[in-house]
Amino acid sequence: MPASRNRKMIGFTLVELLVVIAIIGVLIALLLPAVQQAREAARRMQCTNNLKQLGLAMHNYHDTFGKFPPGVVGRANYDPASSDPQFEKCPPTWMQMILPFIEQGNLYDGMKQHFATGNMAATAPGRFTVIESLTCPSDPNGPKIIDTGASSQWYERWGFNGNYVACSGSDYFTPSGDPNMLNRDGIFYAKSATRFGDIVDGASNTALMSEILLVPYGGASGEVIDLRGGYYFGRRISACFSTQESPNTLVGDRLSTCQSVSYAPCNGQGVDDAVMYARSRHTGGANVTFGDASVRFVSETVARSVFQAYGTRANSETTEPL
Amino acid sequence: MIAWPACRLQIHLPVHAATKVSLMLRTLRLSLSLFFAASAFSVWTGCSDRLPALPPTVPISAKVTLDGEPLQKAQISFSPALPGPASNGQVVNGEVLDLWTNGQKQGVAIGEYTVTIYDQPMEAGAVDLVPDKYGRIREGISVTVTAEGPNQFLFELNRK
Numbered sequence: 001m002p003a004s005r006n007r008k009m010i011g012f013t014l015v016e017l018l019v020v021i022a023i024i025g026v027l028i029a030l031l032l033p034a035v036q037q038a039r040e041a042a043r044r045m046q047c048t049n050n051l052k053q054l055g056l057a058m059h060n061y062h063d064t065f066g067k068f069p070p071g072v073v074g075r076a077n078y079d080p081a082s083s084d085p086q087f088e089k090c091p092p093t094w095m096q097m098i099l100p101f102i103e104q105g106n107l108y109d110g111m112k113q114h115f116a117t118g119n120m121a122a123t124a125p126g127r128f129t130v131i132e133s134l135t136c137p138s139d140p141n142g143p144k145i146i147d148t149g150a151s152s153q154w155y156e157r158w159g160f161n162g163n164y165v166a167c168s169g170s171d172y173f174t175p176s177g178d179p180n181m182l183n184r185d186g187i188f189y190a191k192s193a194t195r196f197g198d199i200v201d202g203a204s205n206t207a208l209m210s211e212i213l214l215v216p217y218g219g220a221s222g223e224v225i226d227l228r229g230g231y232y233f234g235r236r237i238s239a240c241f242s243t244q245e246s247p248n249t250l251v252g253d254r255l256s257t258c259q260s261v262s263y264a265p266c267n268g269q270g271v272d273d274a275v276m277y278a279r280s281r282h283t284g285g286a287n288v289t290f291g292d293a294s295v296r297f298v299s300e301t302v303a304r305s306v307f308q309a310y311g312t313r314a315n316s317e318t319t320e321p322l
Numbered sequence: 323m324i325a326w327p328a329c330r331l332q333i334h335l336p337v338h339a340a341t342k343v344s345l346m347l348r349t350l351r352l353s354l355s356l357f358f359a360a361s362a363f364s365v366w367t368g369c370s371d372r373l374p375a376l377p378p379t380v381p382i383s384a385k386v387t388l389d390g391e392p393l394q395k396a397q398i399s400f401s402p403a404l405p406g407p408a409s410n411g412q413v414v415n416g417e418v419l420d421l422w423t424n425g426q427k428q429g430v431a432i433g434e435y436t437v438t439i440y441d442q443p444m445e446a447g448a449v450d451l452v453p454d455k456y457g458r459i460r461e462g463i464s465v466t467v468t469a470e471g472p473n474q475f476l477f478e479l480n481r482k
Contacts, residue, residue, distance in 0.1 A: 176460055245405060250374055250424060252408040254459075257442075260410045262373055265424035267408035268399030268438050272458045304405075 043137040044282045047163075047211065048295050050133050054164055054209050055293030057101035067195045069097035071166050071188030072234040073115075075180040076173070077256075077271045085118025090154060092121035093239040094166050094188055095134065095231040102133055120154060121232040127159030134162030134231075138281045141214040144229065148217070161214055161229035165241040165276060167207040170311035172244070172254075173237045173274040181237055185312040187291070188240055196291075200314040203291030207310050210241050210278040210288045210298075213264040226259040228276060237274055243311025247278040247286035248300040298322050376407055379429030380467060384418035384475040386439060388451065392416025393479065396452050397442045400467070401459050403434040413439065432469050436462035439477060453481055 061069055074091030092115060099108035111124040121127070128145055135143040144161040169186030181190040187199065187208060199206050215226035230238040236256045245251045252260060252267030253276045260266040264279055278298070280286040285299040290310075298307065302322055309317035382400075386393040396413040400421070409430040411421035422428055440457030441450055455461045456479055467473055 248374065249405075250376065250407045251402075251405045252424065260408070260422065260425035262424060262426040265407060265426075266399075266410060267401050268410060268457075268459065269397065269440060269442065270438065270457050270459065272460065 047136040047138055048287050051164065051209055051287050051289045051295045053102060053133055055289040057098045058208060059293055060101045061098050062196060067193045068187055069094045070192045071168055071240050072190040072237055074234060076190045076235065076237045078180055086120045087118045089235060090120040090122040091234040093231050093234045095239055104131060121234055122154035122158040124232060127232045130160055131162065134164050136163035136211050139163050139213055141216045144214045144216065146217055158230050158232045160231060162231055163211045163214065163229060164209055165212050165239050166209055167311055168240040168242055170243045170308035173240060174271060175273060185315060187313050198313060199291055201312060201316065204294065205310060205319040206291045206313050207243055208289045208291050211280050211286050212241060212276055213279045215259050215261055215264055224259055225257050227255050227257045228253065241276045241278050243307045244275060245277045246300055246302045246304060246307050247298050249277050253277060296322060373426060376423055376427050377431040379423050379427050379431050380469060380473060381429045382421055382473050385416050386413045386418065386477045387416060388479045389481055396439050399438045400430050400435040401438060403436065406433060407431060430467050432467050434466050437465055437477060438462040439479065452479060
């Protein structure tokens, strides 16, 4: 009998044990996805930081030269005469201009002479260098380098593609009236030289930079080519974005060479009505740097008109909170 | 955790050893299966990535001719008139194949579209078969894709 009394005093019944195990099971079920989200949160934070640094680099560039760098350093979609310097056939983008301000001065010095002598960006020395601060860790396809060893000097060997793009405004890059992208309503376009004074809407109400998703190079025949994020391919405006559609929109981007994939769809391919939209793999939206170098997470459910208002520099819209 | 059943086992081992061991095994088995179920559940909920939801799509049957002959090789896109997902495909020997919406779903969603047909690759410019105007969205061919069908189209392109 003492044995049975002991049993009641110190033992655990099977039901109790099972309940404990069930609770632990539920806890694990709750915890594991949370751990994965924590990792994504850390990646997003690094991505936000990269965008913040780019915003500060733009400010430093402005402090030095009195204006923001051009979105594309030359006309887009422009073919110079074959006897002329080929610089504008594929000009550099804002990215090369701010290299000295993101501690990549040596890389910039290496390609300075190349540009000064009228050569195009797609053959620039150092173009295969991966710049970590221009790569978003949340994008599984970054960093991306295009070097196919193709026979052509520059085509399909345009080097490093990154995730961060500059805001051209709230419209297409190349609508029918502006095939060379020379006058857009945002801060960055072809040969732009926007000053803070030109941002009449207010720097904190105007988008400066955002992020996009890269599409990996694929296909042995070289048919799966995508220009998005190509910093050395200024010819096709592959390093800008428009706020015409909200982040992660179902509406496809449109570039001269664009592969439609599930997270980065395309709306055909062409140089007319070219456009790219902000995209990311962060859950529910994308990061955007504003003119005051602040970085905010913009939800993909933002009203179209509100996001468009944030893209323009001088359209005097009343900005609603994002 | 592990100490509790072990303690209980020690106390009662002389009396019902066989029963207790089998109970232990059952508990162990149950907890293991629970753990695996929980892990499977967590993987299912945590790792499944959210793809943007697309409207339902319908299959399209289309033919493309150039100067009356079947167009050998080109790219074709259905660009929506209102903001929405576009569909892209290939033209092979006059037939439109592989039409995918946003690279995610086969077919084309219901609605009004501008169809553009163009050569690829555009940068290399190796083959120039289709006149450039058919590749411009504002000069493309307007079509309407309906839920009832039959959604059969014939695109007749001319080089002149």
